[in-house]
Amino acid sequence: MTRIWVFVEETDEGPATVGLELLTKARSLGGELAAVYLGRDSDENFAALGDHGAAKVFHLTPGDALPTAAAAAAVAVLAGQHSPDLILFGLTYTGRDVAGRLSARMGKTVLSNATDISIEGDTVTVTNEIFGGTTLVDTVFEDDAPYLVIARPKSFPAEPSGGGTPEIEEVSLPDVGHAGSAMVTASHTEVLEGPKLEEAAIVVAAGRGIGTEEGFKVIEELAAQLGAATGATRAIVDAGWVPYSKQVGQTGKTVKPDVYIAAGVSGAMQHLVGMKDSKVIIAINKDEEAPIFGISDLGIVGDLHKVLPRLIEALGNR
Amino acid sequence: MRVAVCVKQIPDPASPYDLDPETHFVVRPTDQVLDDTDRYGVEMGLQLAEQTEGTVTLVSMGPSGNLQGIRQALAMGADKAVVVDDPALRGSDALATARVLAAAIAREGFDLVIAGTESTDGYAGILPQQLAELLDVPALTFAKKVSVDGEMVRIERQTQTGYDEVEASAPALVSVTAGAVEPRYPTFKGIMQAKSKPVDSLTMADLGVETAAQQRIMSIRPAPERPSGEVIEDDGEAHLKIVALLEQAKVI
Ligand SMILES: Cc1cc2nc3c(=O)[nH]c(=O)nc-3n(C[C@H](O)[C@H](O)[C@H](O)COP(=O)(O)OP(=O)(O)OC[C@H]3O[C@@H](n4cnc5c(N)ncnc54)[C@H](O)[C@@H]3O)c2cc1C
Ligand SMILES: Nc1ncnc2c1ncn2[C@@H]1O[C@H](COP(=O)(O)O)[C@@H](O)[C@H]1O
Numbered sequence: 001m002t003r004i005w006v007f008v009e010e011t012d013e014g015p016a017t018v019g020l021e022l023l024t025k026a027r028s029l030g031g032e033l034a035a036v037y038l039g040r041d042s043d044e045n046f047a048a049l050g051d052h053g054a055a056k057v058f059h060l061t062p063g064d065a066l067p068t069a070a071a072a073a074a075v076a077v078l079a080g081q082h083s084p085d086l087i088l089f090g091l092t093y094t095g096r097d098v099a100g101r102l103s104a105r106m107g108k109t110v111l112s113n114a115t116d117i118s119i120e121g122d123t124v125t126v127t128n129e130i131f132g133g134t135t136l137v138d139t140v141f142e143d144d145a146p147y148l149v150i151a152r153p154k155s156f157p158a159e160p161s162g163g164g165t166p167e168i169e170e171v172s173l174p175d176v177g178h179a180g181s182a183m184v185t186a187s188h189t190e191v192l193e194g195p196k197l198e199e200a201a202i203v204v205a206a207g208r209g210i211g212t213e214e215g216f217k218v219i220e221e222l223a224a225q226l227g228a229a230t231g232a233t234r235a236i237v238d239a240g241w242v243p244y245s246k247q248v249g250q251t252g253k254t255v256k257p258d259v260y261i262a263a264g265v266s267g268a269m270q271h272l273v274g275m276k277d278s279k280v281i282i283a284i285n286k287d288e289e290a291p292i293f294g295i296s297d298l299g300i301v302g303d304l305h306k307v308l309p310r311l312i313e314a315l316g317n318r
Numbered sequence: 319m320r321v322a323v324c325v326k327q328i329p330d331p332a333s334p335y336d337l338d339p340e341t342h343f344v345v346r347p348t349d350q351v352l353d354d355t356d357r358y359g360v361e362m363g364l365q366l367a368e369q370t371e372g373t374v375t376l377v378s379m380g381p382s383g384n385l386q387g388i389r390q391a392l393a394m395g396a397d398k399a400v401v402v403d404d405p406a407l408r409g410s411d412a413l414a415t416a417r418v419l420a421a422a423i424a425r426e427g428f429d430l431v432i433a434g435t436e437s438t439d440g441y442a443g444i445l446p447q448q449l450a451e452l453l454d455v456p457a458l459t460f461a462k463k464v465s466v467d468g469e470m471v472r473i474e475r476q477t478q479t480g481y482d483e484v485e486a487s488a489p490a491l492v493s494v495t496a497g498a499v500e501p502r503y504p505t506f507k508g509i510m511q512a513k514s515k516p517v518d519s520l521t522m523a524d525l526g527v528e529t530a531a532q533q534r535i536m537s538i539r540p541a542p543e544r545p546s547g548e549v550i551e552d553d554g555e556a557h558l559k560i561v562a563l564l565e566q567a568k569v570i
Contacts, residue, residue, distance in 0.1 A: 012479065066475075066484055068447075069456065091443075093460050093477065100447025101457070109413040109532040112442040129541060130337075136541050137337075143532035150444065182456035182486035189480040202569050226570065238497035244462070245479060250441060251496070259567050261560075276544065280567045282560055284552075293549050298563050302552025311557035315570070318561075 002031030002119060005058075005084045007075070008049065009094045010039025012189075015048050017198070018090030020158035022151060023052035026088060027161060029119050035166070036078070036087075038062060038071050038094065050166035052158065057166045060173055066182040068094060070173035072101035073180075078171060079106065085145040086124060088117070091152050099150050106146070111139055114151040124149075132269030132291075133276050153198070154254045154277070190243050197229040197246060203257045205231035205248055205275070209264015209285065209304055213241040218308045219263060225315050231255065233271050249274035263304040267292025284308070319372035319466065319488065322423045323363040323396065324433040324449070325356040327380050327387035331438060341409075342535035350380075352387035355434040357501035360391045362494050363432045364502070366466050373397045375426050379407065379418050382519050392512035393504030399515070400426060404522045407529075412440075414529035416448035421525040424453060430471065431491040435460055446493035456486035459493045 004026040008019025015037065026033050035054035039045060040061060049057050058078055060071055075098065079087065087102070089095040091113065103110045115136075116127035124147050126139050141147045173180075197203065204223040210216055216236075223230045231253075232246040248255055250270040260278035265271060267283070267290055275281070276295050283296040284304045293299040300307055327350040352360075363374045374396040378388060382403035392399060402418050410418075423431055431453065436443035450457035458464075461473035462481060472485040476495055504512070522528065550556055564570045 066456070066458075068459075069451070072451065093475075096444055097447050097457060097459055100444035101451040103413055103444065104416060104448040104451035107413070109411040110442070110444055111533060112412070112444055125536065134541055135337075136539050137535055138537045138539075139533050139535050141532060142534050143530075177454075178487075178489075179450070179454050179456055182458055182484050182490070184482050184484050186483040187477075187480070188482070192479075226564075234496070244476060244495075251436060259564060259569050280563060282563060288549065288551075294546050295544050296549070297547035298559060299547070299549035300552050300556045300559070301549060302556055306554075307552055307557050307560075310554075311560055314557055314561050318570070 002029060002086065003082070003084045004029060004031055005034050005036055005087045006054070007036045007038070007087065007089045007095060007098060009092065010037070010045065015039070015045050016090055016092055017158060018092060018151070018153040020048065020052045021153065021156045022088045022090060023049065023054055024159045025117065025156040027053040029117070034058060036060065036075055038067060046166060046168060050163050051160040053161050053163050054166045055163070057168050058171050059168055060171050063173070064183060065180055066184055067173060068097035069101055069176050069180040071098050072105055073174050073176045074171050075102050076105045077174070079146055083146070086147050086149065089148070089150045091150050095150060099148055103148055108143065108146060108148050110148040110150055112150040114149050115155045117149060117151065129273060132272040152254055154256050190245055192245065194223060195227065195229045197231055197248070197253055198255060200229035201257055202226050202228035202259045202261070203231045203248070203255055203275070203278070204228045204261045204263070205233070205265060206236060206263050207233040207265030208235040210236065215305070216241055218305065218312070222261070222308055222312050225312055233265050233268070262292055263308060265292050266290050267294065319366060319370040319429040320427055321363040321367050321372055321374045321430045321432060322377050322426060322428040323359050323374055324419060324431065324445070325360060325376050325378050325388065325391050326353045326437050327351065327378060328353045328437065328439045337538055339538065342538060350384045350387050352390040353434065353438050355436070355438055355496050356391070358494050358496050358498050359432045359434050360394050360396060361499045361501040362464055362492070364395045365499065366430065366464065370466060372429070375400060377419055377422050377426070378402070379415055385517060388517060389512045390504065392515045393508040394502055395508060397515065399517045400520060401517060402520045402522070402525065406522055409531060410529060411531050411533050412442045412444055413448060414531065416445050416452060417527050417529055418522065418525065419445070420449050420452035421527045422520060423449070425525065429488040431455070433491065433493050435493045435495050446491055450491040453489070453491065455489045455491055457491045457493070458484055458486060461492050461494050462498050464492055464494065464498070
């Protein structure tokens, strides 16, 4: 062991943060480290990959088609040539699409939702959390390498290593016929105000307890006062009260702010996995039995529509 | 359009279940229900089949002793179901499941395959992509809206910051997010009709698929517990406790 590859896709802000987190983690596992980068040519982005430990970057440039099928085919060929032991993906839409297709193409299973990875000799152990993070499961691969792993964002910190400029190998995306024919015809970006949910020091999150779409106003007011980002449970995203980009949890974003304020959130397992590692958790809920209290540093049994306006006023008077 | 919808039966999330400490398999209560997230796929499949005068075939892998969940989806309006059940599949990994489902879908024939983005109990969230690769079709994933126009399938694909419009011609696979459509409730008539709809039961041998698990669970252990703090009743002053804690955390 070990040759580790980390798949990283381009985002609006450069290489996906989870990719940099995985490069950082891979560095600690030792061995030879390369990134497989799906994105436009950018020295700045290549430098970021190098700085996080990639000695080499296999660069795939997407065209107008959804690049995932062709990217998976390209990585399969590269893997055949270079025999990596481990290929890591972040749990992102593109990461999942490429990992899933690559898995089927190579006949290798994928372990998903990893929150930790360790290597001992030839054995790769992947840890994931179940039952809302209360239970950890360690799984090993039994087959031959390469092993495919999809890891949850924020499982590891992203730390630059001061590494040099990586060697770049241009890799063309093969024509995979009908499977690669999905075309992206338009892109829409939601305009978001305030700090980014994944990066904010404080998150004020709302659940169905806000009662109505209007109820989100008090959440926004509090967030504005604290310079916080607003978050939401799936219940109110599905209800159409707030956009999906605010969803925290298993199928939404993972956040680890200094303070997470959950108002009218019951604390379902799928919500907890996205926020339980916040430093301080404050919950306001009418129901003293609400599971969110089980992981809160401060729990307030009460009506959020009474507590939050008073809090906003008290903060305003400071 | 011939629409194949992947549906998974899962232990009722309302009843507690656990992992067997010896075998590391999920110990399922005998009652199996339709995974709630698959109701969106079924609804989407029904709507598209209705628009195109097509059919909806449910495809499922798992223990077939209890077909409660499958009957739920048939009662919503699906035409038939194919269930693959084989003792060799117990504890199978994600790829094995995909191989089995792909073989069953290919055997039925399809124009469109629909799956959920992730299951409630497994949530590996990669089965749709594996299936698309095995069936050699484009994967229109994370759809929050789907429309069909002749052979062309168009979706709004969720992204981290909004959505993309993506299109491909059939045959194709679509994975639908929860909330993409409003699942219908089975009518009384639907429930009665579901009882006589065909459910084919297949084994691995019927499909000519062989799989070997490539992973093994080594241990299951409790996560380090996060100590929970105090829980207080709001007496009109509780917000002051929040202010104090925010000060202590040095964020204000
Ligand atoms: C596959 C899958 C993936 C999922 N992914 C996610 C995910 O990513 N994120 C997520 O959040 N969920 C997810 N869910 C959904 C999750 O299971 C819960 O349904 C959801 O988190 C519940 O949201 P909630 O807490 O807003 O609503 P509820 O559970 O309905 O809770 C509302 C709470 O508000 C309290 N309340 C009511 N009125 C007031 C008031 N005036 N003041 C104070 N409190 C009040 C109530 O006591 C209650 O506890 C997923 C589910 C599945 C099956
Ligand atoms: N055993 C199964 N039988 C039928 N469909 C399945 C099965 N497992 C997963 N699926 C489908 O694949 C989607 C994603 O599942 P998963 O990869 O387990 O998160 C689910 O929403 C289902 O539509």
